[in-house]
Amino acid sequence: MSDPLNLLNEKSAKYSGPDSSRSVGWVVSRSVLLADEENPLPLDCGKTIAPVYVEYEVYGELNEAKDNAILIFHALSGDAHVAGWSKNADQLGRPWLKNRPGWWDDMVGPGKAFDTKKFFIICSNILGSCYGTTGPASIDPVTGRPYGLGFPVITVGDWVRLQERLVTYLGIKRLYAVAGGSIGGQQALEWALAYPDRVERALIIASSPRLSDQGLSFNVIARYAIRTDPNFHSGDYYGGSTPDRGLSVARMLGHITYLSEISMQNKFGRKFCNGAGPGYHLGVDFEVEGYLRHQSESFVERFDANSYLFITRAADYYDASLRGDGNLDQACQSIQCRTLLVSFSSDWLYPPEHMKELALAMSRNRKHVSYVNIPSSYGHDAFLLEVDRLSHVVKSFLEGGTE
Amino acid sequence: MSDPLNLLNEKSAKYSGPDSSRSVGWVVSRSVLLADEENPLPLDCGKTIAPVYVEYEVYGELNEAKDNAILIFHALSGDAHVAGWSKNADQLGRPWLKNRPGWWDDMVGPGKAFDTKKFFIICSNILGSCYGTTGPASIDPVTGRPYGLGFPVITVGDWVRLQERLVTYLGIKRLYAVAGGSIGGQQALEWALAYPDRVERALIIASSPRLSDQGLSFNVIARYAIRTDPNFHSGDYYGGSTPDRGLSVARMLGHITYLSEISMQNKFGRKFCNGAGPGYHLGVDFEVEGYLRHQSESFVERFDANSYLFITRAADYYDASLRGDGNLDQACQSIQCRTLLVSFSSDWLYPPEHMKELALAMSRNRKHVSYVNIPSSYGHDAFLLEVDRLSHVVKSFLEGGTE
Numbered sequence: 001m002s003d004p005l006n007l008l009n010e011k012s013a014k015y016s017g018p019d020s021s022r023s024v025g026w027v028v029s030r031s032v033l034l035a036d037e038e039n040p041l042p043l044d045c046g047k048t049i050a051p052v053y054v055e056y057e058v059y060g061e062l063n064e065a066k067d068n069a070i071l072i073f074h075a076l077s078g079d080a081h082v083a084g085w086s087k088n089a090d091q092l093g094r095p096w097l098k099n100r101p102g103w104w105d106d107m108v109g110p111g112k113a114f115d116t117k118k119f120f121i122i123c124s125n126i127l128g129s130c131y132g133t134t135g136p137a138s139i140d141p142v143t144g145r146p147y148g149l150g151f152p153v154i155t156v157g158d159w160v161r162l163q164e165r166l167v168t169y170l171g172i173k174r175l176y177a178v179a180g181g182s183i184g185g186q187q188a189l190e191w192a193l194a195y196p197d198r199v200e201r202a203l204i205i206a207s208s209p210r211l212s213d214q215g216l217s218f219n220v221i222a223r224y225a226i227r228t229d230p231n232f233h234s235g236d237y238y239g240g241s242t243p244d245r246g247l248s249v250a251r252m253l254g255h256i257t258y259l260s261e262i263s264m265q266n267k268f269g270r271k272f273c274n275g276a277g278p279g280y281h282l283g284v285d286f287e288v289e290g291y292l293r294h295q296s297e298s299f300v301e302r303f304d305a306n307s308y309l310f311i312t313r314a315a316d317y318y319d320a321s322l323r324g325d326g327n328l329d330q331a332c333q334s335i336q337c338r339t340l341l342v343s344f345s346s347d348w349l350y351p352p353e354h355m356k357e358l359a360l361a362m363s364r365n366r367k368h369v370s371y372v373n374i375p376s377s378y379g380h381d382a383f384l385l386e387v388d389r390l391s392h393v394v395k396s397f398l399e400g401g402t403e
Numbered sequence: 404m405s406d407p408l409n410l411l412n413e414k415s416a417k418y419s420g421p422d423s424s425r426s427v428g429w430v431v432s433r434s435v436l437l438a439d440e441e442n443p444l445p446l447d448c449g450k451t452i453a454p455v456y457v458e459y460e461v462y463g464e465l466n467e468a469k470d471n472a473i474l475i476f477h478a479l480s481g482d483a484h485v486a487g488w489s490k491n492a493d494q495l496g497r498p499w500l501k502n503r504p505g506w507w508d509d510m511v512g513p514g515k516a517f518d519t520k521k522f523f524i525i526c527s528n529i530l531g532s533c534y535g536t537t538g539p540a541s542i543d544p545v546t547g548r549p550y551g552l553g554f555p556v557i558t559v560g561d562w563v564r565l566q567e568r569l570v571t572y573l574g575i576k577r578l579y580a581v582a583g584g585s586i587g588g589q590q591a592l593e594w595a596l597a598y599p600d601r602v603e604r605a606l607i608i609a610s611s612p613r614l615s616d617q618g619l620s621f622n623v624i625a626r627y628a629i630r631t632d633p634n635f636h637s638g639d640y641y642g643g644s645t646p647d648r649g650l651s652v653a654r655m656l657g658h659i660t661y662l663s664e665i666s667m668q669n670k671f672g673r674k675f676c677n678g679a680g681p682g683y684h685l686g687v688d689f690e691v692e693g694y695l696r697h698q699s700e701s702f703v704e705r706f707d708a709n710s711y712l713f714i715t716r717a718a719d720y721y722d723a724s725l726r727g728d729g730n731l732d733q734a735c736q737s738i739q740c741r742t743l744l745v746s747f748s749s750d751w752l753y754p755p756e757h758m759k760e761l762a763l764a765m766s767r768n769r770k771h772v773s774y775v776n777i778p779s780s781y782g783h784d785a786f787l788l789e790v791d792r793l794s795h796v797v798k799s800f801l802e803g804g805t806e
Contacts, residue, residue, distance in 0.1 A: 045683035153683040213667035213691045214659060220692045221655045223685060228648040230633045245631040249652060252624045256617060261754070264616035270722065278720045280448035280556040282626060282712055286719065288616045289623045309685055316689065317681045319673065351664070 017085075023101065024059040024084035024109050024116050029092060031055050031132060034165040037141075041127075041162055044155040051141065054166055055132025056080045056124035059108065060116035062172070069172045070114060070398075071163065072123040073180030073187040074103065076254070076311055077303055079131035082123045083108035083116075092132065096302055106387040113391035114398070119176060124166050126159045126187075128310040133162075136306035137238060147306075149235035154310055156183065156318040160190045167198070177398060179203035181383035182350065183315045189358075193323055196336040203394060205342045206383035208354035209320035209328055209361075215349055218257055219312040222250035226305045235306050247305045248296035250312075255295050260346035260379030264288065320358075328361040338368040340397040342390065344382035345375045370397065420488075426504065427462040427487035427512050427519050432495060434458050434535060437568040440544075444530075444565055447558040454544070457569055458535025459483045459527035462511065463519035465575070472575045473517060473801075474566060475526040476583030476590040477506065479657070479714055480706055482534035485526045486511035486519075495535065499705055509790040516794035517801070522579060527569050529562045529590075531713040536565075539709035540641060550709075552638035557713055559586065559721040563593045570601070580801060582606035584786035585753065586718045592761075596726055599739040606797060608745045609786035611757035612723035612731055612764075618752055621660055622715040625653035629708045638709050650708045651699035653715075658698050663749035663782030667691065723761070731764040741771040743800040745793065747785035748778045773800065 018025050031053050035041040040050035057080045062069060072082055079094075082102040089097035108114040114121055125133035128151065136151040143150070167175060178191040178199050185207025192202040211219075229246030231237055259267070268288040272278065279285045284293060324330025339362060343355035352373045359371035374389050376382040383390065421428050434456050438444040443453035460483045465472060475485055482497075485505040492500035511517040517524055528536040531554065539554040546553070570578060581594040581602050588610025595605040614622075632649030634640055662670070671691040675681065682688045687696060727733025742765060746758035755776045762774035777792050779785040786793065 149685070153685065155681075210673065212664050213671045213673060213689075214662075214664040216673070216689060217655070217659045217667070217691055217695060220689075220695055221652055221659075224655065224696075225628060225652050227685075228651075245628075248631075249624055249628050252620070252627065253656075256620050256624075259617075261615055261617040261751075264620070268616045270613065270616060270619070277725070278558075280720075282552070282556065282630075282716055286616075286619060286623075288620055292620060292623055293627075313685055317683075322680070348664075 022109050022111055023105070026087040027057055027059060027081070027084040027102075028087045029055050029057050029080055029132060032166070032169060034162060034169060041158070041165070043152050043158045045153050047152045049127075049134070049152055052127065052134045052162060053132070053138075054124050054134075054162065056122060056166060057082065057102075058170075059083055059121045060119050062120040062170070066172050067174060068118065068176050069120045069122060069167070069170070070177040070179060071167065071175050071191070072104065072108070072114070072121060073178070073184035074123060074126065075180070075182035075184050076308075076315070077299070078103050078184070079129070080123045080125045082121065094131070094302065104384070107391060107394070113394040114179070115395075119398075122166070122170065124163060126311070127162050128154045128307055128314065130304035130307040135304065136235065136310060137304050146236075146238045148238070149306065151306065151310060153313055155314050156186050156190050157194065159187055159314070160194055163187070163191070164195060164198070173198065175199050177201035177203060179205070179394075180207070181205040182207055182380065183311075183318070185350075186315075186318050186320075189320055190318075192335050192337050192339060193320060193331065196334050199337045201397065202337050202339045203342070203397065204339060204355075204358070205390070206344055206347055206350050206380055208350045209331075209358050210318060210354075211315055212351070212354070215257070216316050218253050219316050222253050222312060223309050225249035226309060229305075232305070235309075237305075242300070243305045244300040247300045247303065247308060250305075250308055251296040251299040251303075252292040255292060257349040258380045260348065260377060262346060262377045263379050263381075266377065267291075328357065329364050332358075332361045332365045332367060335362065335365070335367050338397075339370070340393070341369060341371040342383075342393060343371075343373045344378065344380070344386065345373055346377050347380045347382060349380040425512050425514060426508070429490040430460055430462060430484070430487035430505075431490045432458050432460050432483055432535060435569070435572060437565060437572060444561070444568070446555050446561045448556050450555045452530075452537070452555055455530065455537045455565060456535070456541075457527050457537075457565060459525060459569060460485065461573075462486055462524045463522050465523040465573070469575050470577060471521065471579050472523045472525060472570070472573070473580040473582060474570060474578050474594070475507070475511070475517070475524060476581070476587035477526060477529065478583070478585035478587045479711075479718070480702070481506050481587070482532070483526045483528045485524065497534070497705070507787070510794060510797070516797040517582070518798075521802075525569070525573065527566060529714070530565050531557045531710055531717065533707035533710040538707065539638065539713060540707050549639075549641045551641070552709065554709065554713060556716055558717050559589050559593050560597065562590055562717070563597055566590070566594070567598060567601070576601065578602050580604035580606060582608070582797075583610070584608040585610055585783065586714075586721070588753075589718070589721050589723075592723055593721075595738045595740050595742060596723060596734065599737050602740045604800065605740050605742045606745070606800065607742060607758075607761070608793070609747055609750055609753050609783055611753045612734075612761050613721060613757075614718055615754070615757070618660070619719050621656050622719050625656050625715060626712050628652035629712060632708075635708070638712075640708075645703070646708045647703040650703045650706065650711060653708075653711055654699040654702040654706075655695040658695060660752040661783045663751065663780060665749060665780045666782050666784075669780065670694075731760065732767055735761075735764045735768045735770060738765065738768070738770050741800075742773070743796070744772060744774040745786075745796060746774075746776045747781065747783070747789065748776055749780050750783045750785060752783040
């Protein structure tokens with residue numbers, strides 16, 4: 001049994017090792033201070049935060065005109081390491097990065113959909129995460145101790161506001177494109193809405209203008225499980241035992257929403273671990289049970305429960321229509337860039353109908369929008385797995401002529 | 404905010420109070436010993452169990468020929484109290500029964516779909532539950548203490564085997580019908596398969612021959628949450644603090660699967676509790692959060708976590724095709740009764756396609772099968788809420804002529 005991400009990475013490892021001509025090769029994560037006491041980052045909640053360090057990676061060359069940069073966004077548990085092989089995994093304290101290429105390596109590299117021979121690719125870790133950018137595990141300058149639950153409640157808008165500082169720091173006035181899947185897609189949409197004059201193209205993939213109440217409910221339960229874990233200690237668990245049981249529940253829940261019913265059936269088909277029949281016990285008996293347990297166990301080793309709380313809350317709160325007083329059509333008026341919207345037929349976390357709603361809102365505003373619903377059985381994970389179909393669509397959009 | 408069940412009961416309470424001509428009125432739960440040391444109940448796991456007490460209710464009159472009995476099955480968290488108003492709620496130690504009629508009161512009563520003027524209705528609490536029938540909270544005669552996790556792992560087949568004893572005890576050779584929704588529907592199917600000569604009609608509603616891997620996964624996470632609750636103490640928590648946090652997670656998860664995305668949207672629509680906008684905190688902020696919390700809090704007051712473990716495990720294991728070596732067509736060969744299969748269009752826990760699969764398997768065996776997919780936005784809960792449509796179908800099936 002292996003998860004889609006592992007499948008993806010096995011495939012990448014095979015076809016795109018660090019020495020492959022299709023790989024960006026060895027890469028390093030960098031860190032930059034983008035908000036300090038004199039210039040703190042204002043947040044949607046009304047507070048400000050400083051200092052803010054941002055971890056990011058870049059691949060390819062920024063051309064002289066500085067107009068070939070593409071900003072890519074990661075999803076909930078992702079990081080800045082989009083492609084290639086990490087050279088400083090040990091220094092970062094993330095040894096697991098050594099065993100596999102970046103999370104979208106199939107899409108980013110020489111000759112790939114996001115072609116590093118043509119484009120300068122940037123990806124940064126989001127505010128509140130645990131992979132190098134300031135988050136709940138960082139030291140709160142006021143207390144001298146980790147923020148924990150004292151971290152401000154952040155939003156997709158805050159993420160984008162911080163990314164704008166990174167883009168400016170890199171000397172880029174206008175991005176060739178912004179692109180992301182899942183809540184990465186919501187960041188792309190938010191860029192198009194918040195900085196219309198600084199984006200030429202937005203690729204919004206496996207995403208939607210807002211999470212459904214059903215999607216929201218999964219986050220509610222995930223957070224409840226984390227916060228009621230006896231090791232949670234109101235978020236003040238750093239240096240001690242961590243709330244692994246709660247975070248495991250959260251991750252297992254996540255996995256259900258990333259797969260589709262049909263992909264789970266294809267993958268597991270109610271098979272028993274022993275290959276035979278029921279063992280008549282309450283432990284791990286079906287293969288799908290073993291899969292979920294394994295996924296959650298490896299996840300708690302590499303993710304911070306507090307980050308899970310704050311990032312899912314940002315996902316809950318995101319609602320593009322609020323820029324138009326709850327009216328999505330009105331919100332879309334400010335968009336100036338060309339947009340590509342991609343959904344996947346079996347994605348039920350960000351269902352095609354929601355993307356279609358966005359496409360229609362843009363169309364009614366006579367915006368330049370292309371909408372593609374890719375047939376796939378992979379559910380939400382399709383944005384990581386439907387590489388061939390997605391590459392074709394993305395490449396055409398990025399490299400096609402502008403009429 | 405109120406849950407569908409409450410909605411249902413508000414409606415029932417209004418139209419079908421204990422004195423209403425449409426109500427079965429005041430009812431009492433009875434208890435009977437159906438397995439003792441000399442005649443223990445054999446179980447699919449290979450063990451036996453004794454003593455086994457069964458709580459049940461009956462409404463209407465058994466006719467002289469004893470051929471008008473209908474056995475109804477409850478779902479996961481249900482009980483024997485299908486209809487009417489409980490007269491002995493306090494003696495049973497279940498005060499909440501006083502505030503509302505039975506769980507299928509809209510369907511069972513004089514002139515209703517299951518017409519108590521014509522039929523003798525029986526419902527018993529399943530083995531392993533916590534509402535009167537022997538379960539994990541009962542005393543294990545070997546240890547003199549509650550079974551806890553020492554309770555045997557039970558199956559849908561075991562439930563039906565015990566129900567057969569009840570039917571025999573009541574002097575009934577052949578049932579006019581068996582009927583249930585959700586895992587109640589699986590019990591109806593199992594009756595048709597296990598006791599083909601003792602059932603004339605089987606009504607299998609909002610159910611399927613087996614749970615999908617996706618459905619299974621929800622149960623896996625629910626059990627994980629319960630078993631990792633620090634109050635769980637390997638199931639030995641009786642008399643002390645109970646694993647409420649784990650059971651809350653389980654119940655909230657359950658609610659997501661009982662509703663549909665569209666019914667959640669209609670019900671909550673991402674509304675905030677304060678009626679305005681985001682409160683920028685991690686607590687209860689959306690109405691759907693409040694709803695889930697409230698549902699789970701009231702549930703932990705009235706359900707035993709160990710019962711949740713054993714009943715969901717029985718639901719996991721059920722697979723009608725195993726009676727035909729994994730071939731559903733072959734399994735269906737033994738069926739002799741007329742069957743009515745009812746699914747609901749937006750039910751994603753027991754999706755219509757799975758019911759259709761069963762209908763086709765029966766058809767290919769030239770069995771007398773009627774299949775109806777009722778359009779509904781209520782998701783799995785539709786079997787409790789789509790009273791008018793369901794009543795029409797059920798009544799026609801029960802009272803229609805036999806050709």
